[in-house]
Amino acid sequence: xxxxxxxxxxxxxxxxxxxxxxxxxxxxxxxxxxxxxxxxxxxxxxxxxxxxxxxxxxxxxxxxxxxxxxxxxxxxxxxxxxxxxxxxxxxxxxxxxxxxxxxxxxxxxxxxxxxxxxxxxxxxxxxxxxxxxxxxxxxxxxxxxxxxxxxxxxxxxxxxxxxxxxxxxxxxxxxxxxxxxxxxxxxxxxxxxxxxxxxxxxxxxxxxxxxxxxxxxxxxxxxxxxxxxxxxxxxxxxxxxxxxxxxxxxxxxxxxxxxxxxxxxxxxxxxxxxxxxxxxxxxxxxxxxxxxxxxxxxxxxxxxxxx
Amino acid sequence: xxxxxxxxxxxxxxxxxxxxxxxxxxxxxxxxxxxxxxxxxxxxxxxxxxxxxxxxxxxxxxxxxxxxxxxxxxxxxxxxxxxxxxxxxxxxxxxxxxxxxxxxxxxxxxxxxxxxxxxxxxxxxxxxxxxxxxxxxxxxxxxxxxxxxxxxxxxxxxxxxxxxxxxxxxxxxxxxxxxxxxxxxxxxxxxxxxxxxxxxxxxxxxxxxxxxxxxxxxxxxxxxxxxxxxxxxxxxxxxxxxxxxxxxxxxxxxxxxxxxxxxxxxxxxx
Numbered sequence: 001x002x003x004x005x006x007x008x009x010x011x012x013x014x015x016x017x018x019x020x021x022x023x024x025x026x027x028x029x030x031x032x033x034x035x036x037x038x039x040x041x042x043x044x045x046x047x048x049x050x051x052x053x054x055x056x057x058x059x060x061x062x063x064x065x066x067x068x069x070x071x072x073x074x075x076x077x078x079x080x081x082x083x084x085x086x087x088x089x090x091x092x093x094x095x096x097x098x099x100x101x102x103x104x105x106x107x108x109x110x111x112x113x114x115x116x117x118x119x120x121x122x123x124x125x126x127x128x129x130x131x132x133x134x135x136x137x138x139x140x141x142x143x144x145x146x147x148x149x150x151x152x153x154x155x156x157x158x159x160x161x162x163x164x165x166x167x168x169x170x171x172x173x174x175x176x177x178x179x180x181x182x183x184x185x186x187x188x189x190x191x192x193x194x195x196x197x198x199x200x201x202x203x204x205x206x207x208x209x210x211x212x213x214x215x216x217x218x219x220x221x222x223x224x225x226x227x228x229x230x231x232x233x234x235x236x237x238x239x240x241x242x243x244x245x246x247x248x249x250x251x252x253x254x255x256x257x258x259x260x261x262x263x264x265x266x267x268x269x270x271x272x273x274x275x276x277x278x279x280x281x282x283x284x285x286x287x288x289x290x291x292x293x294x295x296x297x298x299x300x301x302x303x304x305x306x307x
Numbered sequence: 308x309x310x311x312x313x314x315x316x317x318x319x320x321x322x323x324x325x326x327x328x329x330x331x332x333x334x335x336x337x338x339x340x341x342x343x344x345x346x347x348x349x350x351x352x353x354x355x356x357x358x359x360x361x362x363x364x365x366x367x368x369x370x371x372x373x374x375x376x377x378x379x380x381x382x383x384x385x386x387x388x389x390x391x392x393x394x395x396x397x398x399x400x401x402x403x404x405x406x407x408x409x410x411x412x413x414x415x416x417x418x419x420x421x422x423x424x425x426x427x428x429x430x431x432x433x434x435x436x437x438x439x440x441x442x443x444x445x446x447x448x449x450x451x452x453x454x455x456x457x458x459x460x461x462x463x464x465x466x467x468x469x470x471x472x473x474x475x476x477x478x479x480x481x482x483x484x485x486x487x488x489x490x491x492x493x494x495x496x497x498x499x500x501x502x503x504x505x506x507x508x509x510x511x512x513x514x515x516x517x518x519x520x521x522x523x524x525x526x527x528x529x530x531x532x533x534x535x536x537x538x539x540x541x542x543x544x545x546x547x548x549x550x551x552x553x554x555x556x557x558x559x560x561x562x563x564x565x566x567x568x569x570x571x572x573x574x575x576x577x
Contacts, residue, residue, distance in 0.1 A: 192413035200426040200480055201403030215416045
């Protein structure tokens with residue numbers, strides 16, 4: 001260093017007040033955005049809670065285990081809808097998880113040339129872009145007749161709109177979520193992991209099941225939980241296919257109902273305490289999804305901590 | 308013509324042999340005309356400038372290049388005289404006999420114990436797994452450092468320890484040859500020294516090939532050294548690697564035959 005360039009501490013150099021102001025402005029803006037999201041969430045929750053308040057006071061927690069929904073006698077309970085929401089989502093997951101994970105594995109490994117893979121990935125992602133009302137129509141005009149034909153073979157009476165039909169369509173709808181997220185977490189694994197396993201003399205299947213899936217499990221579970229949230233909240237396609245019967249029927253071939261489908265069906269004609277009861281039901285759904293999300297987060301953390 | 312046989316005929320058994328090997332990626336020829344004999348229970352170092360194909364050749368020996376779709380080998384590679392690329396040879400079986408250690412330590416996201424037990428388990432090991440894990444870790448001189456935390460994640464170890472864990476994992480499947488692709492490139496000098504000492508221990512039971520950019524490392528550990536060089540190819544838009552010289556390590560470093568070898572080992576290029 002020459003003598004004529006005085007060494008000054010970095011803090012005194014260069015950055016102008018304007019530059020620093022920009023930094024602060026940026027920080028403030030992003031903070032504002034983040035707070036806005038938070039406020040939005042709180043506002044939605046509050047609105048639902050406030051509108052549902054009369055029903056909450058009147059029916060109390062018994063709302064959760066009452067199974068009649070009768071605007072005439074003004075007795076309301078959402079047990080059948082909670083049941084329908086949970087069962088249809090669970091069945092959808094049961095079908096979509098193996099299918100989605102299998103697809104993700106197939107698309108992340110080099111079973112087929114890259115070009116064909118790219119096309120397939122695109123097609124899976126297209127599934128996510130189909131509007132849910134189209135899924136509903138497809139269910140009515142394709143899936144239900146097909147199921148009818150299938151059950152006729154065994155002499156089983158299948159009326160049409162049912163828990164099964166809704167669950168199957170839900171499974172197809174959440175498939176791209178599971179596939180895309182699982183594929184991404186598998187593809188993000190370091191190539192060294194794969195090579196290390198092959199280098200020890202592992203087969204491809206051994207590598208997939210003993211190394212790759214365990215290494216990507218937190219991402220995969222995260223995707224599954226996101227899909228579950230979607231399945232629980234899905235409205236249009238389910239309304240069109242589930243039959244909207246407010247009773248618990250153990251048969252999957254019988255109609256049922258879900259909370260979101262109940263809301264969609266009744267809101268237009270509801271008044272008075274029924275609106276409040278619907279809001280209460282919405283609040284239950286919000287809490288239900290919240291529980292699922294917290295559970296998902298907990299599982300992901302648990303799995304991550306293992307490694 | 309390159310002399311592929313170290314002089315004075317004291318060479319022990321040949322474990323791996325490459326004969327007139329050309330290696331292609333698609334239409335691109337990456338390595339040409341490699342012929343080399345790898346002696347048993349010795350450490351052979353592959354040195355040379357970047358892009359000279361030394362890692363590529365190394366990965367051919369346990370068919371790890373099979374994972375690259377466009378890879379193609381012309382010529383013959385044999386393991387105890389048996390063609391490694393014959394159609395009836397199972398690459399999985401090859402890799403069980405010819406293990407591999409990578410530049411970046413790559414423990415599996417499993418416990419230390421399960422990392423070691425992985426190889427034996429996939430082989431269907433029936434004996435005492437605890438004992439095997441212990442002996443493998445002892446041979447990799449890692450046992451004393453990890454014996455109290457075998458159920459902790461392999462990632463909890465330092466880089467040097469992770470690399471020794473990977474060595475333990477490799478020798479747990481009892482290969483005959485261990486290929487090392489710049490095993491110390493990501494490690495500090497002390498860990499490097501530990502790995503080098505370990506290599507000298509292991510070579511009594513194993514044949515080792517090590518790719519290294521560190522010439523001091525080659526002089527410290529290797530019995531034989533192969534110098535690879537790269538040549539610019541007119542029109543093809545790339546370089547092709549070839550084996551320039553192969554001999555006893557002392558000869559390569561003190562009295563090489565080729566001018567390019569002398570320039571490289573004295574640090575004039577590369």
